[in-house]
Amino acid sequence: AQKVTQAQTEISVVEKEDVTLDCVYETRDTTYYLFWYKQPPSGELVFLIRRNSFDEQNEISGRYSWNFQKSTSSFNFTITASQVVDSAVYFCALSEASAVRASGGTSYGKLTFGQGTILTVHP
Amino acid sequence: EAQVTQNPRYLITVTGKKLTVTCSQNMNHEYMSWYRQDPGLGLRQIYYSMNVEVTDKGDVPEGYKVSRKEKRNFPLILESPSPNQTSLYFCASSFRGAGYGYTFGSGTRLTVV
Numbered sequence: 001a002q003k004v005t006q007a008q009t010e011i012s013v014v015e016k017e018d019v020t021l022d023c024v025y026e027t028r029d030t031t032y033y034l035f036w037y038k039q040p041p042s043g044e045l046v047f048l049i050r051r052n053s054f055d056e057q058n059e060i061s062g063r064y065s066w067n068f069q070k071s072t073s074s075f076n077f078t079i080t081a082s083q084v085v086d087s088a089v090y091f092c093a094l095s096e097a098s099a100v101r102a103s104g105g106t107s108y109g110k111l112t113f114g115q116g117t118i119l120t121v122h123p
Numbered sequence: 124e125a126q127v128t129q130n131p132r133y134l135i136t137v138t139g140k141k142l143t144v145t146c147s148q149n150m151n152h153e154y155m156s157w158y159r160q161d162p163g164l165g166l167r168q169i170y171y172s173m174n175v176e177v178t179d180k181g182d183v184p185e186g187y188k189v190s191r192k193e194k195r196n197f198p199l200i201l202e203s204p205s206p207n208q209t210s211l212y213f214c215a216s217s218f219r220g221a222g223y224g225y226t227f228g229s230g231t232r233l234t235v236v
Contacts, residue, residue, distance in 0.1 A: 009163070033222040045166075045213065045227040052222075091165060095221035108220030109154050109171035109179065116165045 002027050002096050006114035013082055014122050021077045021117045023092030029053075031097035034068065034075045035111070039089040051075065082121045089116045125150045129214045129228035136204055136235055144199045144231050146214030154217040155197035156181070156225060157189065159210040166213065172197055173220075204235040 003026040013019045025034065036048040049059065051068055059066045063080045079086055092114040129146045136142050148155065156171035158181075168181030172191040186208055188200040197216075201208060211232050215225035 006165075033224075035224055037227075043211070043230050047224055047226070050224050093166075097222060108222060109156060109173055109217075110168060110181065111156070111221035111225055112168070112182075113158075113166040115163060 004114035029096040035093040127228035148216040152216035
């Protein structure tokens with residue numbers, strides 16, 4: 001069964017600090033997909049990144065970067081020079097390529113989320 | 124505009140009174156799903172659908188029903204709501220499965236008193 005753990009419930013930083021959000025996952029599959037979503041105070045869920053299990057290259061997008069390490073089953077997210085607008089709840093999620101359906105057979109519909117990390121960036 | 128639309132945005136109801144939360148997507152996506160979000164628990168999958176007339180249970184299906192009679196619509200039905208179903212609900216859709224990521228609706232905040 002797929003599982004995602006975000007051990008940091010809440011993080012508070014001051015603007016311009018760097019912050020890393022941790023994500024640890026469990027899966028028996030060799031093929032799987034990892035995601036990060038952002039939920040700002042307005043409540044919508046915003047897709048940030050998708051990474052497949054065969055691509056361990058780190059990715060950088062502006063102030064955002066992601067570190068994927070299969071050896072430790074982690075997919076951590078770093079925000080460099082944080083800003084107040086980064087304040088949000090961040091979710092890590094996992095989808096196994098061959099998740100088993102409750103009724104039998106393979107499903108491609110399961111996406112499992114972690115508990116979320118509340119990030120507050122103070123001015 | 125490509126989107127997932129769910130209605131209503133807010134709903135207060137009483138225990139036992141059947142309700143339906145509607146969800147529609149205009150992207151011709153095959154997969155649709157319902158999640159509930161609760162503090163400290165993150166988002167938990169209730170049901171998902173792989174295509175018309177094909178649905179399956181997620182992690183917390185008890186107390187919910189779904190149907191997929193048309194590709195674009197995936198309503199969530201609470202036949203006898205209880206206070207423990209007070210939550211924030213999200214509908215989502217995906218082109219070809221969760222591995223491609225889901226696009227989420229704006230959410231429905233349900234309160235059962």
